[in-house]
Amino acid sequence: MSELVMRAEKLDAADELRGKRDGFVLDDVVYLDGNSLGALPAVVPGRVEDVVRRQWGELRIRSWEESGWWTAPERIGDRIAPLVGAAPGQIVVGDSTSVNVFKALVGAVRMAGEGRDEILVDATTFPTDGYIAESAARMTGRTLRPVAPADVPGALGGRTAAVLLNHVDYRTGRLHDLPALTAAVHEAGAYAVWDLCHSAGALPVGLDEHGVDLAVGCTYKYLNGGPGSPAYLYVRRELQDRFDSPLPGWNSHAEPFGMRGGYEPAPGALRGRVGTPDILSMLALEAALEVWDGVPVEAVRAKSLALTDFFLECVAAYVPEGRVECLTPVPHAERGSQIALRCDDAGDVMKRLVERGVVGDFRAPDVLRFGFTPLYVGFADVERAARVLAQTLG
Amino acid sequence: MSELVMRAEKLDAADELRGKRDGFVLDDVVYLDGNSLGALPAVVPGRVEDVVRRQWGELRIRSWEESGWWTAPERIGDRIAPLVGAAPGQIVVGDSTSVNVFKALVGAVRMAGEGRDEILVDATTFPTDGYIAESAARMTGRTLRPVAPADVPGALGGRTAAVLLNHVDYRTGRLHDLPALTAAVHEAGAYAVWDLCHSAGALPVGLDEHGVDLAVGCTYKYLNGGPGSPAYLYVRRELQDRFDSPLPGWNSHAEPFGMRGGYEPAPGALRGRVGTPDILSMLALEAALEVWDGVPVEAVRAKSLALTDFFLECVAAYVPEGRVECLTPVPHAERGSQIALRCDDAGDVMKRLVERGVVGDFRAPDVLRFGFTPLYVGFADVERAARVLAQTLG
Known part of the structure; x- marks a missing residue:
């Protein structure tokens, strides 16, 4: 041997x-492809069967309340929170990573205000972040400037509204210095948006500790949520009142069942929700997260x-x-x-x-x-x- | 008796x-709540179990190709197509209705061009369409004007870029005149976007026949796709080359696995895709649609x-x-x-x-x-x- x-x-x-x-x-x-699609947690099949046969099949519409469907986005967000170093009440689960990048980046640019007209984006990013950042820049009247993460400190300035970075590079596996880069972004008066797809569940992130402003991530890699399981959005508590979503769907309304014509955003992380949550995938993810108990x-x-x-x-x-x-x-x-x-x-x-x-x-x-x-x-x-x-x- | x-x-x-x-x-x-959450089709639990246990659990990452995961959005779109009177190749499934309203309405406004600065929205709409329309208007620099569907013909004009209407009113159950209203919108040189949430699967829609430009709908009501199952986006074939999505995620790229920095949109309906498709919910929907065979x-x-x-x-x-x-x-x-x-x-x-x-x-x-x-x-x-x-x- x-x-x-x-x-x-x-x-x-x-x-x-x-x-x-x-x-x-x-x-x-x-x-060794759990960084693309995590393996199946043993607890998931039975849970999904219950969701389908009993919650949907028997309780039907009642499950929105009785099976906790309606509150799943924030409940599962709170379950992810400790894995990325976040206190409860700052993460909601739902939509794809791409859609959440759009929410986060537009939200960050709006917080920065009119005077700041440039968005910096990781030049080595997984492509979708770059494409979505281009759209966010176009729709908010900003300029998008791709910059290698190491060059971000030198590129920051009074024009910078927001910076979109990957915690771990999808291609090379390089881990970027989230604490230092976030501090540099803040020193320039800008907002830091982090994509955690390749770090959440694999290493400590420390969102709260390092003062990250907004973050997004998928749940089908190291979090084992299943193919295309919903992504999540983190908005730091202090910023939630100022988070102005470009996708203000009815699930983010202060009173979603009030059926009001005028939009009034919910307080807290709920403001990051959009449409009806995708329950089958979401509750499969919730079951999958149980493997983290005590880890x-x-x-x-x-x-x-x-x-x-x-x-x-x-x-x-x-x-x-x-x-x-x-x-x-x-x-x-x-x-x-x-x-x-x-x-x-x-x-x-x-x-x-x-x-x-x-x-x-x-x-x-x-x-x-x-x-x-x-x-x-x-x-x-x-x-x-x-x-x-x-x-x-x- | x-x-x-x-x-x-x-x-x-x-x-x-x-x-x-x-x-x-x-x-x-x-x-009698199938207009909110359709009942469970008997074929779904077994299919979902196969997706979870075999496709995810055993084949894992290989399923993106071998189990047809990657092409699910357009394949299932083609399955919905005959139910709404659309030829194949014009519908993709994915994201929530709210997100699709955003794609469709921004896409329509961009087709209309700079000269048209007003969006009309059904004043009696299910609230999320109104909220999202407000955001679409704000982000494209247009004005939003709520109008009762019956008053739309009189409100149309040279300023009108796009009109967002509900085929069936969620509250009253009123069916609006899709052919006549679409024709009126076209006569004014504007684009018609229809929300089919409360009509698809319950009555003929005739998207192609009536020349509807873009349409969206959910799949968890009369299509019985399950709680929060993914919505869909229809873009009329003749308009697809001009559809400029505000959410150009990597799934809508001409070469998604090319990992290119520059965005180049895919041809056809694929352009309406955004991020990684939500496979569990999507394949549950695909199974659910089998009940329509021969109907x-x-x-x-x-x-x-x-x-x-x-x-x-x-x-x-x-x-x-x-x-x-x-x-x-x-x-x-x-x-x-x-x-x-x-x-x-x-x-x-x-x-x-x-x-x-x-x-x-x-x-x-x-x-x-x-x-x-x-x-x-x-x-x-x-x-x-x-x-x-x-x-x-x-």
């Missing part, structure tokens, strides 16, 4: 989160770093030097919970890897992405993934 | 759609009118004159698939009705709403509902 296999065994034996794997439906595949995000972060460290070590040991280039930063402070490897034939390599039972994903044009979900990925998985990768590249 | 009970029996015996009721999970309640909308309309006629007759026979006031027009050409009765104590009355097994809903401040879903409501239900209503009002 190789030294790395033995190391993996020891690391797994000492892993405090090991038992959490039983909370998921998994097979003998090494699933400190700090423990998840520690294991995530140990997993990615170990993967890099195994890749270095197994893969011939120069065959792949690691795009993910080595320093822990700059690393999310994925490893991105560049190679020219990445598309083909990923196909063959999947055939051999190691599932990551391919991001055009040349990136192999491997996501490490500490709740269900173990060190033996990591060793096997690197070994099969080396064979595949061979 | 009373004459009306016997009539109900005969009508049920002659009902061609009667067998469709077996396609739903129903109990001994008279469910002509015309047959549904004929039965709907027979049901509401019979309900009015039973109410007239059982309820003391003057105790309730019917807000729904008597002429068939002006009636949707619901009956709205006004009485001062409507809130209390509906509570007691529900306790006695007749489920309608209450709309503030004084309306009892009864929705008639021809696929699962029968004439005996109607007679019983009127009888229990009379006892409750008694």
Whole structure:
């Protein structure tokens, strides 16, 4: 048995989160694509069945009250809150990430006021944030300026209304410095909007602690909410009264069943709601979040770093030097919970890897992405993934 | 046995759609709230279980291709199309009705061009359309003017960019004249946006035939998609190249997996997509739509009118004159698939009705709403509902 296999065994034996794997439906595949679609939590199928057969099928319309459907967006928001370092009452769940980026960015620009005419956006962002930011800029009469996150401090100024940044880069897995960048944005008198898609559930975010203004994120990656499960919107408590949504649907009205012609926004986080919540997907997510009971995000972060460290070590040991280039930063402070490897034939390599039972994903044009979900990925998985990768590249 | 009970029996015996009721999970309640939340189609629980356990749980990320997740919005759109009189390739499913109203109305205003600075909105609309229209007007620099649908022809002019109308009034059940109003809007050189929430699945809409420009609708009422199931957006084929979405998320990109920084809209209806589709809710809807196999909308309309006629007759026979006031027009050409009765104590009355097994809903401040879903409501239900209503009002 190789030294790395033995190391993996020891690391797994000492892993405090090991038992959490039983909370998921998994097979003998090494699933390193939880940063795209999280695995199925074992509690979800039964819950969804209850929602469909009993809550919808038997109680029908009564479930809006009796099964807590109407309050699901804020209730589930409060369940996500501790995972991203937020006190209750600041997050609502609903709509897609793209729609929430629109709400958050337009909301931030409106808070900044007329005098500030520029929006900065992460130039390396997952594309949808850039497209939506362009629309938000166009519809609020601002200019959009793409800037690499590292260059944001130098680009800030009296013109800056808002800055839209990714906590972790979807492609490279680079973790950006949320506390420092948020502080810089505030120093310039602007508003910081963070996209947490690739960090929530994988590492501490500290929204409240670092004074983030608005944030959005999806729930189908490290939060395991299921395919296309609803995203969420965080609006810092102090800003909620000033949050002026571009999508003031009836669910955000102070009195939604008053059926009033005039719009009067609800107080608090509810103001981020729009239309009727998507109950099946939303309650599947609520069930999925139960796997987090008793799991400190700090423990998840520690294991995530140990997993990615170990993967890099195994890749270095197994893969011939120069065959792949690691795009993910080595320093822990700059690393999310994925490893991105560049190679020219990445598309083909990923196909063959999947055939051999190691599932990551391919991001055009040349990136192999491997996501490490500490709740269900173990060190033996990591060793096997690197070994099969080396064979595949061979 | 009373004459009306016997009539109900005969009508049920002659009902061609009667067998469709077996396609739903129903109990001994008279469910007249399908215009708020449709009953559970029997095929849905098994389908959802497969989506959760096999597609998500076993295939995981592979399902985006192998289970047809990625193409669900347009595939399900094409399934809704014949129900609203649309040829394929013009409808995508996703997001809430409110979000789709925003896309449609901003899209319409942009088609109309800079010279037209006014949006007309149905003054009697379900509130969310009005709130969202206000936002669309504000964000496109237009003025919003609420107008009763009957007054729209007189309000149209060279300033009119777009008109947002409801096909059926959510409160009164009044059916508006979609062909004539659309023609009037076109004559003024403006764009017609229709909200089909209370008509799709209950009566013929004829989107293509009447040249409607854009339309939106929910799927959880007469289409039985489940609580908060995704809404849809119709963009007439000839206008699709000019549809400029205010929510240009990555799903609407010509090459969504190209991960390009620059936005280039997809051709066709796909342009109406935004973010990652909400798969659980979406595929529940897809299953729910199977109950429509072999059901002509015309047959549904004929039965709907027979049901509401019979309900009015039973109410007239059982309820003391003057105790309730019917807000729904008597002429068939002006009636949707619901009956709205006004009485001062409507809130209390509906509570007691529900306790006695007749489920309608209450709309503030004084309306009892009864929705008639021809696929699962029968004439005996109607007679019983009127009888229990009379006892409750008694």
